[in-house]
Amino acid sequence: MVSGTHGPEGYCGAAGQLAFLQARFHEGLPSSAAVLCIYALNCYGFAWDRRVNAEGCDLNRNFIDFSQRTRESGL
Incomplete structure (x- = not known):
């Protein structure tokens, strides 16, 4: 379970994780x-209520699809 990808939603995401553990769902x-x-x-986004990280990257939208050809790989 991941929370805080976009920073501000980390508060409710962390609460969901705590509820999961407190309810002992993992034991089932x-x-x-x-x-x-x-x-x-995204610790930076969580701390500063920002969607992006310290480098300005949106971790949910800025990614490399390694199954596709890239300029860097030359594949």
Whole structure:
């Protein structure tokens, strides 16, 4: 579970993660499953209530699709 990708939504996302853990929902998962909680993926955006990170990158929209050809890879 990830919260804080866009910064400001990290508050309700973190509350959702806490509710999940407090309700002990993870205990109902099969032993082969695991849950990783990432509290604030975009720490800068969370701290400053910004959608972008410190470099001005929107982590949800600015990404490289490595399955596609890129100029850098020459593939």
